[in-house]
Amino acid sequence: MTDLIQFLHDCPVVSRHRPWPRIEVDAAKWQMLAARLPMEEWELLALWGEPDAVHVALHDPQPGTFAVLSRACPGGGFASLSTARPGALRLERAARDLFGLVPEGIPDARPWLDHGRWPMRRPLATAPEPRSLDEPAARATDYPFLPVTGKLAEQGGLHQIPVGPIHAGIIEPGHFRFTANGETVVRLEERLGYVHKGIEKLMQGRTLADAASLAGRISGDSTVAHALAFARAVEAALDVAAPPRAHYLRAIMAELERVANHLGDFGAICNDAAFSFILAEASTLREDVLRAAHVNFGHRLMMDKVIPGGVAVDLFEPGIEALRRLVGRIRPRVLHLAAIYDGKPSLLDRTIGTGTVARNLVQRFAAGGYVGRASGRAFDARRTPGYPPYDDLEFEVPILDEGDVHARVWIRIREIGESIRLIEQCLERLPGGAIAVPLPQHSGEGIALVEGFRGDILTSVKLAADGTVVRCHARDPSWLQWPLLEAAVEGNIVADFPLCNKSFNCSYAGHDL
Amino acid sequence: MWSIIARSLLRGPRTEKAPPPDDTALAELASKVDAVARDRLGRSLSIRQVDAGSCNGCELEINALQNPYYDLERFGLKFVASPRHADVLLVTGPVTHNMSEALQRAWRATPDPKWVVAAGDCACSGGVFAGSYACVGPVSNAIPVDVHIKGCPPTPTQLLEGLLAVLEHSARR
Numbered sequence: 001m002t003d004l005i006q007f008l009h010d011c012p013v014v015s016r017h018r019p020w021p022r023i024e025v026d027a028a029k030w031q032m033l034a035a036r037l038p039m040e041e042w043e044l045l046a047l048w049g050e051p052d053a054v055h056v057a058l059h060d061p062q063p064g065t066f067a068v069l070s071r072a073c074p075g076g077g078f079a080s081l082s083t084a085r086p087g088a089l090r091l092e093r094a095a096r097d098l099f100g101l102v103p104e105g106i107p108d109a110r111p112w113l114d115h116g117r118w119p120m121r122r123p124l125a126t127a128p129e130p131r132s133l134d135e136p137a138a139r140a141t142d143y144p145f146l147p148v149t150g151k152l153a154e155q156g157g158l159h160q161i162p163v164g165p166i167h168a169g170i171i172e173p174g175h176f177r178f179t180a181n182g183e184t185v186v187r188l189e190e191r192l193g194y195v196h197k198g199i200e201k202l203m204q205g206r207t208l209a210d211a212a213s214l215a216g217r218i219s220g221d222s223t224v225a226h227a228l229a230f231a232r233a234v235e236a237a238l239d240v241a242a243p244p245r246a247h248y249l250r251a252i253m254a255e256l257e258r259v260a261n262h263l264g265d266f267g268a269i270c271n272d273a274a275f276s277f278i279l280a281e282a283s284t285l286r287e288d289v290l291r292a293a294h295v296n297f298g299h300r301l302m303m304d305k306v307i308p309g310g311v312a313v314d315l316f317e318p319g320i321e322a323l324r325r326l327v328g329r330i331r332p333r334v335l336h337l338a339a340i341y342d343g344k345p346s347l348l349d350r351t352i353g354t355g356t357v358a359r360n361l362v363q364r365f366a367a368g369g370y371v372g373r374a375s376g377r378a379f380d381a382r383r384t385p386g387y388p389p390y391d392d393l394e395f396e397v398p399i400l401d402e403g404d405v406h407a408r409v410w411i412r413i414r415e416i417g418e419s420i421r422l423i424e425q426c427l428e429r430l431p432g433g434a435i436a437v438p439l440p441q442h443s444g445e446g447i448a449l450v451e452g453f454r455g456d457i458l459t460s461v462k463l464a465a466d467g468t469v470v471r472c473h474a475r476d477p478s479w480l481q482w483p484l485l486e487a488a489v490e491g492n493i494v495a496d497f498p499l500c501n502k503s504f505n506c507s508y509a510g511h512d513l
Numbered sequence: 514m515w516s517i518i519a520r521s522l523l524r525g526p527r528t529e530k531a532p533p534p535d536d537t538a539l540a541e542l543a544s545k546v547d548a549v550a551r552d553r554l555g556r557s558l559s560i561r562q563v564d565a566g567s568c569n570g571c572e573l574e575i576n577a578l579q580n581p582y583y584d585l586e587r588f589g590l591k592f593v594a595s596p597r598h599a600d601v602l603l604v605t606g607p608v609t610h611n612m613s614e615a616l617q618r619a620w621r622a623t624p625d626p627k628w629v630v631a632a633g634d635c636a637c638s639g640g641v642f643a644g645s646y647a648c649v650g651p652v653s654n655a656i657p658v659d660v661h662i663k664g665c666p667p668t669p670t671q672l673l674e675g676l677l678a679v680l681e682h683s684a685r686r
Contacts, residue, residue, distance in 0.1 A: 117610040123646045165615045168594035170562045170576050172569055173612055194611045195566045198647035214641055220570025220666065264573075277514065283580035284527060290577070300668060301570055340514045509568045512611075 004060035037084035043366035044085035046475035049095035080106040172508035219510030225452030227306040229459035234308040236446030246310035255419040258453040273350040310436025351406040355488040355500030369455025375403035381451035441467040476510030538678035557589035561599035566606030570666035607635040607642040
């Protein structure tokens with residue numbers, strides 16, 4: 001095994017990029033990377049395009065180092081990394097759809113985000129190619145789903161169930177194509193991109209305030225986490241640090257967001273196993289958190305409250321006491337609900353052993369959050385690379401090995417407890433002083449890795465001299481989790497799909513961008 | 514579990530008093546929906562929610578309408594799984610190109626008389642996504658809209674005010 005930085009020692013480092021090194025690699029070095037990846041433990045955290053360039057963020061878990069590798073590809077072609085790192089597959093397909101880059105040797109050359117309905121091809125390339133919306137587009141029905149072949153198929157033993165894009169509940173749109181043998185799912189194939197809003201293009205040329213507002217709307221349930229990732233990336237690019245009080249207030253908001261979402265998921269998972277009691281209780285607790293957020297921070301989801309340079313709203317004494325009482329009240333009630341959950345054999349029968357994801361899969365995909373941690377991958381961005389104020393706070397990162405729906409429920413329950421501990425510590429130690437610093441205006445490049453409730457969010461920004469955004473890419477944790485849902489569902493019965501899906505709760509909006 | 518149920522029985526439900534229907538929405542409706550349609554429906558409406566490109570913020574708040582504090586079903590308003598069972602399409606998002614056909618199909622599958630409620634700033638105006646190559650724009654660019662509920666996202670109370678206006682209007686003779 002080689003040290004990542006050592007592998008890259010002979011390549012030029014881009015000095016204006018912070019905090020991780022961004023290293024320019026040529027075609028030969030990139031080719032070497034593709035060849036080396038199968039032997040190394042380096043995790044692929046993100047891969048994104050730019051006109052005529054491709055970037056990949058890697059994490060070397062042994063020394064715990066991070067690096068961004070950039071390969072200029074004026075002809076558009078670059079060697080695909082997705083055979084060695086399957087998490088890159090959809091990222092490469094997206095980079096091709098948006099920038100016209102060509103991942104050479106990619107095992108799946110179908111379009112991903114481009115459904116043939118935008119008024120142009122390659123909308124983010126230097127020269128997008130106009131497309132008439134009347135031309136026979138790659139209609140949803142024309143998308144070449146994976147063929148069903150083999151003996152069982154020939155004998156008529158397999159049938160397909162198409163679901164979506166509009167789903168039966170109040171959830172986001174996406175298409176699921178099940179191939180089933182009787183009740184058992186033989187294969188699930190996802191098709192996403194329905195809520196692609198062109199956020200990366202909208203970001204270009206925007207002021208930091210406007211771009212932050214867009215970042216906060218990448219995935220509504222993770223608005224704090226995405227705004228935080230954007231803010232930290234901008235602060236890295238401009239080489240400024242938010243004041244200490246802002247760090248603590250950000251952590252309070254981020255942990256409240258985690259508690260609210262985990263409560264919602266806990267209730268919804270139980271409800272999908274027809275146990276609505278926990279949904280009623282957990283959704284009440286969730287509502288209490290959102291109301292407290294509204295009273296103390298001015299918005300139920302805390303949208304637009306984390307800004308580059310700090311936070312937009314301060315917390316005062318009555319609010320500190322109110323939040324302390326709130327989390328103090330939630331803790332015993334969640335423990336009570338967890339005991340009820342654990343005491344219902346009919347409920348556990350649905351969750352234990354259902355939707356299992358193997359440990360080697362979460363590692364190969366570098367899947368974060370409860371999906372990774374329920375299958376033994378300990379990664380948590382609050383620890384590695386870590387960021388303030390978490391380095392001053394005590395908390396545990398719960399890990400389980402079973403990888404089933406039950407494990408993902410229990411990771412959430414334990415994380416609620418840890419988040420409450422963190423909120424209490426932040427309220428206790430909240431430093432005085434300013435809540436934001438004024439930002440200088442100059443060019444720069446920054447990257448940030450932030451732990452949202454769903455997992456690690458990676459945001460990369462490049463700023464122009466006038467302080468506007470040249471390029472911003474936000475990799476939602478869902479990119480590396482969605483493919484594992486396909487694996488989790490295999491061999492389960494169709495009726496358990498909602499349970500598996502809810503236990504992943506991947507973001508459609510965050511993925512589709 | 515039984516202790517929680519016993520306490521709930523003694524203390525009564527957590528459900529809170531409803532807000533009055535939204536006057537602006539009522540006025541908007543008065544000019545659009547004809548009386549005959551209203552007579553047929555009575556005081557019960559089935560809602561099919563369609564996410565046409567939202568960031569999921571609106572969905573979270575629409576979901577919250579079903580928690581015990583708001584308890585939407587007490588008004589005769591309920592969410593249904595199929596547009597064929599729906600009286601109201603509750604649409605969110607800046608209608609992405611990739612979702613516009615699905616939205617239009619859902620609208621065609623909804624039997625008349627029907628109402629379309631555009632919920633959230635994106636659905637009303639395109640919101641922060643207005644002008645994107647990937648978006649059609651406000652819901653009214655894709656299907657006819659009867660009521661707009663603003664907010665980013667609209668709070669459960671704002672959603673309730675808007676939906677109660679639809680209900681009020683549908684029941685008025």
